[in-house]
Amino acid sequence: GSSMPLLSVPKEVAVGTAMLGIAFATGVLAGKYPSLVFGTPKSSKSFIGKNSPLWQYILDHSLREHPILKKLRLLTAEHPWGRMMVSCDQAQLMANLVKLIKAKKVIEIGVFTGYNALNMALVLPDNGRVIACDINEDYAKIGKPLWKEAGVEHKIDLRIKPAIQTLDELLASGEAETFDFAFIDADKESYNEYYEKCLRLIKKGGIIAIDNVLFSGKVLKPRKDDLAVQSIHCLNEKLLRDSRVSISMLPMGDGVTLAFKL
Numbered sequence: 001g002s003s004m005p006l007l008s009v010p011k012e013v014a015v016g017t018a019m020l021g022i023a024f025a026t027g028v029l030a031g032k033y034p035s036l037v038f039g040t041p042k043s044s045k046s047f048i049g050k051n052s053p054l055w056q057y058i059l060d061h062s063l064r065e066h067p068i069l070k071k072l073r074l075l076t077a078e079h080p081w082g083r084m085m086v087s088c089d090q091a092q093l094m095a096n097l098v099k100l101i102k103a104k105k106v107i108e109i110g111v112f113t114g115y116n117a118l119n120m121a122l123v124l125p126d127n128g129r130v131i132a133c134d135i136n137e138d139y140a141k142i143g144k145p146l147w148k149e150a151g152v153e154h155k156i157d158l159r160i161k162p163a164i165q166t167l168d169e170l171l172a173s174g175e176a177e178t179f180d181f182a183f184i185d186a187d188k189e190s191y192n193e194y195y196e197k198c199l200r201l202i203k204k205g206g207i208i209a210i211d212n213v214l215f216s217g218k219v220l221k222p223r224k225d226d227l228a229v230q231s232i233h234c235l236n237e238k239l240l241r242d243s244r245v246s247i248s249m250l251p252m253g254d255g256v257t258l259a260f261k262l
Helices: 010-021 053-059 068-079 087-099 115-123 138-148 163-172 188-201 216-221 227-240
Strands: 105-109 129-134 156-160 177-186 202-211 247-252 256-261
Touching: 053 087, 068 087, 068 115, 068 138, 087 177, 087 202, 105 115, 105 163, 105 188, 105 202, 115 129, 115 138, 115 177, 129 138, 129 163, 129 227, 138 156, 163 188, 177 188, 188 202, 188 227, 188 247, 188 256, 216 227, 227 247, 227 256
Parallel strands: 105 129, 105 177, 129 156, 177 202
Antiparallel strands: 202 256, 247 256
């Protein structure tokens, strides 16, 4: 991996906050979509608003961003859909969890420009791998040169096809219970299926992180015609009673649930 130092860059973060807007206050939606639009913009509602001094304090006193991660974040900010990037503080937590459990094999469902994939790849051992699932290569092409610049391109295995297909291929090739960590952040209607397949692929003691579980607060009153919110709410209800995992739901970004496989 790269030996470049981690940097705490409050001023740069402030610039990024202004540029990315709600992306820092909420999580990302990126996955398989029938239209060209790759994700669903969030509402401006968040638990701690993007202009909140308290939220800026959190960033100023916790974010340590690799210089190439910062470069990719600012590059993503220039994209019309840049606000759909995973929040930087949440990506840092994912990387810390990956490092904590000494993960070697990681699955990411929903890559966008690859900020989170890069974050995890930076902390994986040299023989570690991120199986990065997405259906749109155009966005990943933004991050690819920076994966290479960071010296971790060989750790990111980008699979451009429906994620369900990739997960089924991994299961069919005998890779059940060989992965350490999974991050689910794609189309919400498929979340339950992603979760079930990842649960089979993850080792006991491994972690599945599920993004957007609060969906801008819409889970409080899910509309019957909103399939995305209905799917999230149903999975949240299921996870509460799922004896196969221990869980923690965190009000970070757009809400993230950590499921620890028992």
